[in-house]
Amino acid sequence: MTLETVIGLEVHVELSTASKMFCRCPVTFGDAPNTHVCPVCLGLPGALPVPNREAVERTVRLGLMLGSTIGETIRFDRKNYYYPDLPKSYQISQLDAPVATGGRLLLPDGSEVRIVRVHLEEDAGKLEHEDGRAWVDYNRSGVPLVEIVSAPDIRTPAQARLYWETLGRLVAYAGISDVRMEEGSMRADANISRHVPGTPLGPRTEIKNMNSFRALERALAYEEERQTRLILAGERVSQETRGWNEETGETVEQRSKEESQDYRYFPEPDLGPIRLDPGWVEGLRASLPELPTRRLEALVAMGLDRELAELITERRSVADFHQAAVAAGAPPVLAAQWITGEVQRHVRQGLAPLGEGAFTPAMLAELLQLLQSGRVTAAVAKEVLPLAMAGKGTPGEIVQARNLSPIEDLSAVRASCERVIAAHPGPVQDYRGGKDRAIQFLVGQVMRETRGRARPQEVEAILRGLLGP
Amino acid sequence: MEREEIDHIARLCRLELTDAEAERLRGDLERILEHGRRLGALELEGLQPSPLIPVMELEGLRADVARPGLDPGQVAAIAPRQRAGRIEVPPVAGH
Structure with a gap:
C-alpha cells in the first residue's frame, strides 16, 4: 500500500513594530515581567483597542510578496476562549475578512506551496506553571502577530521545513519581523494526514506550537511514521491535537481542543472595518524588495x-x-x-x-x-x-x-629567502631529503618576514632556486 | 437544551457545575437562545448589514509610536499576587 503524506502549516510571526497591536506599550523581549502593560493589553474593563497602522501595512506587504489578494475592507473578529494568558478571554483576530487571501510561495527546490490566507491578530501573554500554580507575564500580550496559513500542498517533513525556512527568509526580507527563533518570534502549527493517493484525505492530527525548524521536521517525521503504523495495522487515526516533546522525540496527545464553532467568533464591536485604499496598496507593491x-x-x-x-x-x-x-x-x-x-x-x-x-x-x-x-x-x-x-x-x-604594496624588488625578496634558509636548517634538510611539503613552511616564514608583501609564487620559485634541485 | 450541551459549554469555560447550577444555567441559556430565535425570525430581506462602527480609513489608525505602560506599582496594585513580577492566575484545569 502506497501512502501519501499531506501537510499544511500555520506559521505565526510576531511583528517587530515599536508598539503593540492595539495599544502603545512597547514591543520588547526579555524585560522584567509585566513592565510593558496597560489597561488595553491587560484587558481591564472599559479599555478600548486602537489598531497600529504600521502592523497593518507590514501584513499587507507580506501578502503582496506572497502574491495574495489584499482585502479591500478588512475586519477584526473576537475569538473567544478561556485561558489565563489571554486576559480578555478573547483574542482579537480575523475570521472572514483577513488582510490577504490566496497567493503562493516558491521554494528553492522548485516546488510551490499555495497560501490560503494571511491575517493579523494579537499574541497572548506567557504562562508558566510552577508548584501547581500558574504565573503570567503579559509583556507579550497584544504584540502584533501575523498568521500565514498554507494549503495542504506539502508532501514531506523536509519540504515542510523548507517551506517554513523560505517563509521566514521572506518575512525578514519584507522587513516585517526580525524573526528571532530563539525568542519565539516565529512559531508553527502543522496539520498532517496520510492517505492512499486518489482516495479522500485521512483524519489529520495537528501538532501545536513548534519553535524550531528542526522540531517541525522531526515532529512531522514521527507523526508520519505513527500514522502509517496505525493505518497498516488497520486501526483508525483519530483527529486530535498533539504536542511535540523535544526530549523524548515523540508527539503526545493533548487535551481536546475547541472546534471552530466553539470559539464563537463575532465581529469585534470595539473596532470598525478598515478600508485599504487600492491606490495605497499599489504604492506598496511598487516598493517591494526582490x-x-x-x-x-x-x-x-x-x-x-x-x-x-x-x-x-x-x-x-x-x-x-x-x-x-x-x-x-x-x-x-x-x-x-x-x-x-x-x-x-x-x-x-x-x-x-x-x-x-x-x-x-x-x-x-x-x-x-x-x-x-x-x-x-x-x-x-x-x-x-x-x-x-x-x-x-x-x-x-x-x-x-602602511606601505603594504607587494615588494617589486626581487633582490629584497631573495635576501629574505636567504635569511630564512639560514635560520631554519631543519626544514631545509627535510626539503633536500625529498619532503617537498617542507617548502611551504619556508614560504610561510618569508611571508611573515615580509609582512605578507612578497608574492607567494615568487617566494616559492626563489626558494626552490636557492635550495637547488 | 440537552445536559450534554451544558456540560460541553462548562468544559470550554473550565467550570465545574453541580446539578443544581447546571439546571439554573440551562434556564438562563434557554432564555438567551429564545432571544436569538426571535431576532432570527425578523424579516431582513434586502437589508445590508451595517457595521457597529463606521468604516475606518487607514489614516485614522494609530501611528506606531510606543510609550511606557503602567508603572510596576500600579500593576502590583491590581494583581492579586505576584512572584518576581509575574502575576498569579488560577492554574489551568487539566494542565
Missing part, C-alpha cells in the same frame, strides 16, 4: 554555487551588501566568498555587521580589485580588511599609508 528566491537564482547565474548563494541570501542586509559590491565592480564569486568568510569572521569577533559600520560595498569592491590585479597579496588583503571595517580608511588609503 524575492530572496529570485535573488538566489540570480546569484547562481553569476557563477556562485548554490550553497554559497544561500548563505548570501539568508539575510537581506548581506544580500544587499553583496549586490552593491558587485555593482561597484567586485567579482561576484570572490565577493561572496569574502563576505561569508573573512568579513563574517571579523563580525563574529566584534566588528560592526555589514551595512552598519564604516565599511561600504565600494570598499570591498576596491579591496578585491586590488587583490585581483596583483596590487596587494592575499595575505595583505586579509590584513587590510579588518582595518577598513574598523573605519581606518579605504583599502587603497590603508595600503598606501
Whole structure:
C-alpha cells in the first residue's frame, strides 16, 4: 500500500513594530515581567483597542510578496476562549475578512506551496506553571502577530521545513519581523494526514506550537511514521491535537481542543472595518524588495554555487551588501566568498555587521580589485580588511599609508629567502631529503618576514632556486 | 437544551457545575437562545448589514509610536499576587 503524506502549516510571526497591536506599550523581549502593560493589553474593563497602522501595512506587504489578494475592507473578529494568558478571554483576530487571501510561495527546490490566507491578530501573554500554580507575564500580550496559513500542498517533513525556512527568509526580507527563533518570534502549527493517493484525505492530527525548524521536521517525521503504523495495522487515526516533546522525540496527545464553532467568533464591536485604499496598496507593491528566491537564482547565474548563494541570501542586509559590491565592480564569486568568510569572521569577533559600520560595498569592491590585479597579496588583503571595517580608511588609503604594496624588488625578496634558509636548517634538510611539503613552511616564514608583501609564487620559485634541485 | 450541551459549554469555560447550577444555567441559556430565535425570525430581506462602527480609513489608525505602560506599582496594585513580577492566575484545569 502506497501512502501519501499531506501537510499544511500555520506559521505565526510576531511583528517587530515599536508598539503593540492595539495599544502603545512597547514591543520588547526579555524585560522584567509585566513592565510593558496597560489597561488595553491587560484587558481591564472599559479599555478600548486602537489598531497600529504600521502592523497593518507590514501584513499587507507580506501578502503582496506572497502574491495574495489584499482585502479591500478588512475586519477584526473576537475569538473567544478561556485561558489565563489571554486576559480578555478573547483574542482579537480575523475570521472572514483577513488582510490577504490566496497567493503562493516558491521554494528553492522548485516546488510551490499555495497560501490560503494571511491575517493579523494579537499574541497572548506567557504562562508558566510552577508548584501547581500558574504565573503570567503579559509583556507579550497584544504584540502584533501575523498568521500565514498554507494549503495542504506539502508532501514531506523536509519540504515542510523548507517551506517554513523560505517563509521566514521572506518575512525578514519584507522587513516585517526580525524573526528571532530563539525568542519565539516565529512559531508553527502543522496539520498532517496520510492517505492512499486518489482516495479522500485521512483524519489529520495537528501538532501545536513548534519553535524550531528542526522540531517541525522531526515532529512531522514521527507523526508520519505513527500514522502509517496505525493505518497498516488497520486501526483508525483519530483527529486530535498533539504536542511535540523535544526530549523524548515523540508527539503526545493533548487535551481536546475547541472546534471552530466553539470559539464563537463575532465581529469585534470595539473596532470598525478598515478600508485599504487600492491606490495605497499599489504604492506598496511598487516598493517591494526582490524575492530572496529570485535573488538566489540570480546569484547562481553569476557563477556562485548554490550553497554559497544561500548563505548570501539568508539575510537581506548581506544580500544587499553583496549586490552593491558587485555593482561597484567586485567579482561576484570572490565577493561572496569574502563576505561569508573573512568579513563574517571579523563580525563574529566584534566588528560592526555589514551595512552598519564604516565599511561600504565600494570598499570591498576596491579591496578585491586590488587583490585581483596583483596590487596587494592575499595575505595583505586579509590584513587590510579588518582595518577598513574598523573605519581606518579605504583599502587603497590603508595600503598606501602602511606601505603594504607587494615588494617589486626581487633582490629584497631573495635576501629574505636567504635569511630564512639560514635560520631554519631543519626544514631545509627535510626539503633536500625529498619532503617537498617542507617548502611551504619556508614560504610561510618569508611571508611573515615580509609582512605578507612578497608574492607567494615568487617566494616559492626563489626558494626552490636557492635550495637547488 | 440537552445536559450534554451544558456540560460541553462548562468544559470550554473550565467550570465545574453541580446539578443544581447546571439546571439554573440551562434556564438562563434557554432564555438567551429564545432571544436569538426571535431576532432570527425578523424579516431582513434586502437589508445590508451595517457595521457597529463606521468604516475606518487607514489614516485614522494609530501611528506606531510606543510609550511606557503602567508603572510596576500600579500593576502590583491590581494583581492579586505576584512572584518576581509575574502575576498569579488560577492554574489551568487539566494542565
